Amino acid sequence: MKTVRLTMAQALVRFLENQYMEVDGAQHRFVRGVFIIPGHGNVVGLGQALSQEAKHLEIYQGKNEQGMAQAAVAFAKQMKRKQICVATSSVGPGAANMVTACGTATANNIPLLVLPGDTYACRQPDPVLQQVEHTNSLATTTNDAFKAVCRYWDRVVRPEQLMSAMINAFRVLTDPANTGAVCVAMPQDVEGEAYDYPVSFFAKRVWRLERRPATEAALADAAEAIRKAKRPMMICGGGVRYSEAHAEFLHFAEAFGIPYGETQAGKSATDWLHPLNLGGVGTTGCSAANEIARKADLVIGVGTRYTDFTTASKWLFKDTCKFVNINVSEFQSLKMEAVPVVADAKEALPRLEKLLEGYQTAYKDEVKVAKEKWIDELNRLDHITFSDKKSWKPEINDANADSAKRFAQDVNAQLTQTSALGAINAMMSEGDVAIGAAGSLPGDMQRMWRPTGVDTYNMEYGYSTMGYEVAGALGVKLAIGDKHEVYSFCGDGSFNMLHGELITACQEHKKINICLFDNASFGCINNLQVGHGNVTLCTELRYRNKDGLFGNFMNIDYAKVAEAYGCKSYTVRTMEELVAAFEDAKKVKNIPVLFDIKVLPKTMTDGYSSWWRVGDTEVSERKENLAAYADLQAHLKEVRKY
Incomplete structure (x- = not known):
């Protein structure tokens, strides 16, 4: 076997240079660049490696570890998870600063690779600068904090471990069903240690975005549930955008006259003026979507996680409302006691559409009226002014x-x-x-x-x-x-x-x-x-x-x-x-x-018949608190239990 002697950090950079993503037959480099704030945990090892080995990677100098990692999250989100940037920091506080960004990435299912420096694997100089000593385990470092906010976590304590660590890291980064933040911690002594790596480890590696097909049985179950519905509604989630199922989603809605609401992640997948587009749905939703949602007898969720803002803390949809969920994640597809279709939306929607041939909803003018009412409200919101501040009271x-x-x-x-x-x-x-x-x-x-x-x-x-x-x-x-x-x-x-x-x-x-x-x-x-x-x-x-x-x-x-x-x-x-x-x-x-x-405070939009569950206090000296608690109890009588 042909080998090449490199430090762990040099091998890491050379590996990053040769990772590709293939989507529907088209290939491109998967890693665009690296955000770095050099410190004693990464400047000598990884810093040297970037100077020597980076040929295509773009190097950006961050100003705050959280900030540069958040920039990487937004980059991957805008690229529809098909290309990423890496963020690397020193040990201790520099590493801990990236924990929040990892939470951002994982909560939103956005791929983010962070490479924090770590304390010495050999432990000989311990305790080193910025090291938190744990008397119950000397193996615990600041980087263990990443475990709660990452999809995959690893620590490379020997240079040869890099190979299995990076293969598994990229397995997660390129998996649309389970992607999120990935942390590979790098002890600063190991970064500079060498190993005879197989040359094959650095060959061009193509990670394919496989479009998971739906099973015939799952599609049949979904079609049966939809045919029974008279007033169905669709939810356009972020999965529509990430799978690039924009046209398939819209064609499905148009074929059967099904109105749809948008989540924050799904917004801009379709034209906001489309007659079936009701706009934002849920706690931060608009009147059109929420009015239709309260009366829906079935919801078809496409690529959505059903956060509490989308469901208005599970109050928006009545107990009698049924659900069909199309999602690449089995975990997400089972939410709301739904009929699950575990599949890529772009692949599943056309096949489900064929099974529903001849089906039409029972809507008449409700969708049109709700949307026109909302557009009138939009016009009002655009033109609210308060010129006389002496007598001004916000409406x-x-x-x-x-x-x-x-x-x-x-x-x-x-x-x-x-x-x-x-x-x-x-x-x-x-x-x-x-x-x-x-x-x-x-x-x-x-x-x-x-x-x-x-x-x-x-x-x-x-x-x-x-x-x-x-x-x-x-x-x-x-x-x-x-x-x-x-x-x-x-x-x-x-x-x-x-x-x-x-x-x-x-x-x-x-x-x-x-x-x-x-x-x-x-x-x-x-x-x-x-x-x-x-x-x-x-x-x-x-x-x-x-x-x-x-x-x-x-x-x-x-x-x-x-x-x-x-x-x-x-x-x-x-x-x-x-x-x-x-x-x-x-x-x-x-x-x-x-x-x-x-801008004047208190000039935001209204709630538009939405609700959000918060922890109102049961005992208080203020009658206003008690009124809020009573309102909470009233809403809880109407929420779905799971």
């Missing part, structure tokens, strides 16, 4: 109107969140991509957003990771290139948590557009807090006074922060300023743009 989410009025005075804000969002949406060009993750904006966007084209909506809402928005925008930009713009929608809370990769975007000459909605608060959680009977507590960004954090709202100049990094920035307080800034920003090339948009 939406007004549980804490006094705080909102105070913000308007302290910051001199005039814009409402829904009108600003609608205006930006209207000014974007065809093919531009929107990205978001946390706060109130994902709810507003699932309801209001009108995608500019197919697969132009990149919302991370499985883990709802604050800080994904800026880092993710960089990842999306790396995926789509310069042909289209990327617009990131984030609140001031998310921006303050993590925006270091804005510097990376400057460094890489990547124009990303950060739409920072500043309401000086964690607005979504403040709504949840006061809406369930509590007083405001640490959800607003105020100066401390004699009573606590109840002074004036902080008026932070985020535009200056971005300008200091090298971005083009704008401060926006009015619709006129927003329009002017947006049009001017279109002329900007090769540098990031930040819009510091001051």
Whole structure:
């Protein structure tokens, strides 16, 4: 057997260089690049290997370990899981910073490979810098924390172990049913140790995305269930986009007149104006989808995980409603006590359609009326204004109107969140991509957003990771290139948590557009807090006074922060300023743009007959808390049990 002597790290890089993905006969490199923050756990071993062995891999310098890994997640998501980037860190805190990103990847079934440095396998210098010593087991290191958020975990303590570790890592990374984060920990001494690796280990290796076919029995069961339904509804999940079953999903819906709602991951798979597209469904859904869902007698879920936001904590669909689930994951296909069809959507839908020949739903004008009603509401949301601040009281989410009025005075804000969002949406060009993750904006966007084209909506809402928005925008930009713009929608809370990769975007000459909605608060959680009977507590960004954090709202100049990094920035307080800034920003090339948009609190969208289960308190001195608890108990009488 022909061998080549390489260090473990050199062999790792050479292996990454030669991994390919094949989808429907077309091949491409599976690993695009590596995000790295060098430290004592990876700079000498893996750093040397990247310098020597990287021929095609693009190397990006991260600014925060979580941020660079989140960028890799967004990249893989935009690439429909068909290409990835790797993230590598030092030991200890650098490694721990990537744990959150791994949770993001695994919750959303997005492939992410992280390569954290680790303490010495030989243990001779222990305890080393940044090592956490566990008296119950010296084999435990910081990297064991990855086990709870990864689909596959390994630690290479001998150089020859790399081969089985990487084969299994890529087995998971390329498996659409079980993909997510993969952690391969690298003790820093082992990175530099050599082994005579078989040359065959570095040969071009092609990982095929196999389209799992449905069994005839499963399709027959599904067809029987659907034929019994009079008012079925489909749910377009992320699996539709990842399997590229856009046309098959739409053709199926059209063939039988079945309306459908969209999850956050499934949004932009089809045209939002399609007569059967009811829009977002569930807790952050719109009136059209939720009205039809409450009356549905069968739901056909395609590529969805049925999160609590999709099902409104299992309250949205009645107990009598049946389910058929088409999913590559057996685990996901069995949810909601469904008839399972474990298969790739692109393969299964056409075959199921043939079995249903002659079937039609019993809908008359209900879908058309529900959709027209929602489009009227969209128009209203686009044009809400509050010009007279002295007498102003919000008409939406007004549980804490006094705080909102105070913000308007302290910051001199005039814009409402829904009108600003609608205006930006209207000014974007065809093919531009929107990205978001946390706060109130994902709810507003699932309801209001009108995608500019197919697969132009990149919302991370499985883990709802604050800080994904800026880092993710960089990842999306790396995926789509310069042909289209990327617009990131984030609140001031998310921006303050993590925006270091804005510097990376400057460094890489990547124009990303950060739409920072500043309401000086964690607005979504403040709504949840006061809406369930509590007083405001640490959800607003105020100066401390004699009573606590109840002074004036902080008026932070985020535009200056971005300008200091090298971005083009704008401060926006009015619709006129927003329009002017947006049009001017279109002329900007090769540098990031930040819009510091001051928006009035409490101007988000309504709930539209949805519900979300939270832990309301059973005992309280406040009658408002007790009312919220009573409402919880009332809803629990109607929820599905599993």
